[in-house]
Amino acid sequence: MKLITVAGPPSSGKTSVILKLIECMGLPKGSVGVVKFDCLTSFDNLRYREADIPIQTGFSGKICPDHYFVSNIDDAVQWGMKSGFQMLITESAGLCNRCSPYINGIFSICVIDNLSGANTPRKIGPLLKLADVVVVTKGDIVSQAEREVFAFNIKQVNALAKVIFINGITGQGSFLLSKHLQQARDIHTLRDMKLRFTTPAAVCSYCTGETRIGDSHQMGMMKKMEFKEL
Amino acid sequence: MIRQDFITLATDLSIEDLLLEYPIAADFLANLRLDSIPKQLSLSQALEEVDEGILQEFGLDRFGVLRSFCEFMETFTPAEVSPHAVSSLTIIGGLNKSGEPEKISLTIFCGEIISIVGPTGSGKSRLLNDIECLAQGDTPTGRRVLVNGAELDDLQRFEMDGKLVAQLSQNMNFVMDLTVREFLEMHAKSRLTINAEQVVEKCFLCANELAGEKFLPDTKITQLSGGQSRALMIADTAYMSNSPIVLIDEIENAGIDRRQAIELLAKREKIIFVSTHDPLLALSADKRMVIKNGGIIKVMDISDTEKQSLQAIEELDNTMQILRNRLRDGAQITLDLLKS
Ligand SMILES: Nc1nc2c(ncn2[C@@H]2O[C@H](COP(=O)(O)OP(=O)(O)OP(=O)(O)O)[C@@H](O)[C@H]2O)c(=O)[nH]1
Ligand SMILES: Nc1ncnc2c1ncn2[C@@H]1O[C@H](COP(=O)(O)OP(=O)(O)O)[C@@H](O)[C@H]1O
Ligand SMILES: [Mg+2]
Ligand SMILES: [Mg+2]
Ligand SMILES: [Zn+2]
Ligand SMILES: [Zn+2]
Numbered sequence A: 001m002k003l004i005t006v007a008g009p010p011s012s013g014k015t016s017v018i019l020k021l022i023e024c025m026g027l028p029k030g031s032v033g034v035v036k037f038d039c040l041t042s043f044d045n046l047r048y049r050e051a052d053i054p055i056q057t058g059f060s061g062k063i064c065p066d067h068y069f070v071s072n073i074d075d076a077v078q079w080g081m082k083s084g085f086q087m088l089i090t091e092s093a094g095l096c097n098r099c100s101p102y103i104n105g106i107f108s109i110c111v112i113d114n115l116s117g118a119n120t121p122r123k124i125g126p127l128l129k130l131a132d133v134v135v136v137t138k139g140d141i142v143s144q145a146e147r148e149v150f151a152f153n154i155k156q157v158n159a160l161a162k163v164i165f166i167n168g169i170t171g172q173g174s175f176l177l178s179k180h181l182q183q184a185r186d187i188h189t190l191r192d193m194k195l196r197f198t199t200p201a202a203v204c205s206y207c208t209g210e211t212r213i214g215d216s217h218q219m220g221m222m223k224k225m226e227f228k229e230l
Numbered sequence B: 001m002i003r004q005d006f007i008t009l010a011t012d013l014s015i016e017d018l019l020l021e022y023p024i025a026a027d028f029l030a031n032l033r034l035d036s037i038p039k040q041l042s043l044s045q046a047l048e049e050v051d052e053g054i055l056q057e058f059g060l061d062r063f064g065v066l067r068s069f070c071e072f073m074e075t076f077t078p079a080e081v082s083p084h085a086v087s088s089l090t091i092i093g094g095l096n097k098s099g100e101p102e103k104i105s106l107t108i109f110c111g112e113i114i115s116i117v118g119p120t121g122s123g124k125s126r127l128l129n130d131i132e133c134l135a136q137g138d139t140p141t142g143r144r145v146l147v148n149g150a151e152l153d154d155l156q157r158f159e160m161d162g163k164l165v166a167q168l169s170q171n172m173n174f175v176m177d178l179t180v181r182e183f184l185e186m187h188a189k190s191r192l193t194i195n196a197e198q199v200v201e202k203c204f205l206c207a208n209e210l211a212g213e214k215f216l217p218d219t220k221i222t223q224l225s226g227g228q229s230r231a232l233m234i235a236d237t238a239y240m241s242n243s244p245i246v247l248i249d250e251i252e253n254a255g256i257d258r259r260q261a262i263e264l265l266a267k268r269e270k271i272i273f274v275s276t277h278d279p280l281l282a283l284s285a286d287k288r289m290v291i292k293n294g295g296i297i298k299v300m301d302i303s304d305t306e307k308q309s310l311q312a313i314e315e316l317d318n319t320m321q322i323l324r325n326r327l328r329d330g331a332q333i334t335l336d337l338l339k340s
Helices: A014-025 A044-050 A065-082 A120-124 A144-157 A174-181 B003-011 B015-021 B025-031 B043-048 B052-057 B062-075 B124-132 B154-159 B180-190 B196-210 B226-239 B258-267 B279-284 B304-329 B335-339
Strands: A002-008 A032-038 A055-059 A087-093 A107-113 A133-137 A162-165 B088-092 B105-109 B113-117 B144-147 B165-169 B245-249 B271-275 B287-292 B295-301
Touching (some): A014 A087, A032 A065, A044 A055, A055 A065, A107 A120, A120 A144, A133 A174, A144 B226, A162 A174, B015 B025, B052 B062, B113 B279, B124 B245, B124 B287, B258 B279, B304 B335
Parallel strands (some): A002 A087
Antiparallel strands (some): B287 B295
């Protein structure tokens, strides 16, 4: 089974791109499954179901969705193998910009949209920096020049990435992405494989339920801001 | 330069000198929050003084920074010969929606304008898609698109990196919060344009010529009218974009001099496809493709008779423009206006 990880900021067009991608790969019905990692709620399962695509959704709730991803991804792979998929695609919403769900040797796609501001690519971090392919959506509503500036800013953080423009509504561009996926390799398990990037150290008192504010309530890994005198 | 050579920029040159010679390196430092490292040292020396913790936030160690630096410089050093040089495009027919072959093989050269006509749903956008992804018999139509007479393998298709085709349509807007000048300067920078100042100026003048109503360099791009935006997009595509192919999907009511606009693009040695229902645009092309039921049914040269009627169509179009302007100004429409 091939495993593909897709990640990107909320509402960037991940589901739209995955649906168009699956449509254009033309694999037999039921041979591609999706696992969605989300935080609180998600309506994506309805859209996948409508397209007859087997879907599992998990909610991370209190913890960072990417931490949640790592702790569940191998189980997801086992589910995919048991279901007899040829391909399993994971969709996760990167929220903290600091984490990324990419695994060494596993094909990784970052989806961002043109509307999120020209400098956004320079702020996203590992989510963008470590992706194999960066998909840019919503190019149908901005000018060619803005698309080019956006692609330039992506290259600034991920010089080696392939940048593909996809229209999430019409599917234009998804064909080239499907071609890239042919490089994805077959796997049976992820055991002992490694994340491309450490997830943030986050074991402070607030991680474990503290709500009170002030020095005396802060314990564990803390990073304090430096305020300079004017 | 190859990657090995870039490493000498990080070891042998002070950051000061590096920035003088390669201003874009400032972006590399800013992206990693390294903008305040001591500039009299070389990058590799200066890194010794940087807290590894900060680098780790970016998933890098000192060596990783140097490697990223080389990749960055390699990506942003303009290639001496453009890898995307396209002098011709050949479209070889596939199958229409009923599976019947399109009997066609058409070669189009730089500077040529091809219009694409046909009913809604007939497959005009599909054809533009086939061109954009350089179909090699692997899309639903089975068409093949050759560049400079040759088939491309997947690797070459990927290498194009989305830079082959520039697009323009009625639905596109500007979303950045910049003035016209800032916007053009930013685009010029991203294109690594030499003589950026002159190109920006040229682009600005040209956009104003195409637009019905004039605008200033200090106007915010988001405040431009539909016509002004379209004019700026076309001028920008002509002078700043390096994509050799331009796909135009329906710009009928753009409020700009449409004929002059596509001729400008053609003069810049681009290959232009215009999907349109507009007689003025269709006849301003060199050839037109007629699409029906998903297939190209014929390619027509623009006949002399058609070229002659272009004049009359242009007058009709001007008349419509006058009517539109009068409506806008709150004036009355009279029959006399139609007789000119
Ligand atoms: N105009 C335009 N809209 C798009 C495009 N791609 C996606 N959208 C729209 O953007 C919205 C969000 O798309 P989704 O595919 O749900 O985004 P997502 O990243 O899966 O969102 P979450 O999973 O909720 O984080 C939807 O309304 C899509 O129709 C595009 O290329 N152009
Ligand atoms: N030769 C073909 N074979 C199969 N499907 C086709 C073919 N040409 C067009 N189509 C499909 O027909 C539909 C309508 O085509 P489209 O290009 O959107 O039409 P238009 O832009 O002319 O309105 C699309 O789903 C397209 O993929
Ligand atoms: Mg989604
Ligand atoms: Mg169309
Ligand atoms: Zn996180
Ligand atoms: Zn915490």
